[in-house]
Amino acid sequence: MENQLLPDKAKDRLTRTCRTAVGDSLRSLTxxxxxxYEQVYLREDLERDADLNSFIGNEWHDFKMTQDAYRGSELGDYRYTIRVFENGYLVRITIEDSGVFITTDGITMQDFEALSQAVEGVLDEWAVAE
Structure with a gap:
């Protein structure tokens, strides 16, 4: 997909932020x-044939349902979602109208937390700038 949803500066910042948080474990960033949607980063050793349309529809729909379902719960505000797969993890980090999903190799819960905090900061900056 040849979209230009984000300026190059924002794509570079998101990629650097993710690489700093999880290093070579970063598989992809969308x-x-x-x-x-726009795929911002895909590690060289991975196939470029993923059906991102299916991922996007599911992740956006699920984000909205999750956000609405848990609003006001004693668990606090929704922050991010981790999905565990045979060959890695998918992390969905969203703010109100946008977000990212990131795939990684095995990382720790501390890495997920650091990744989430760093990416939320970048998303918030770009949301304010728009």
Missing amino acids: YINRFD
């Missing part, structure tokens, strides 16, 4: 909003 920016999403309610209307479209």
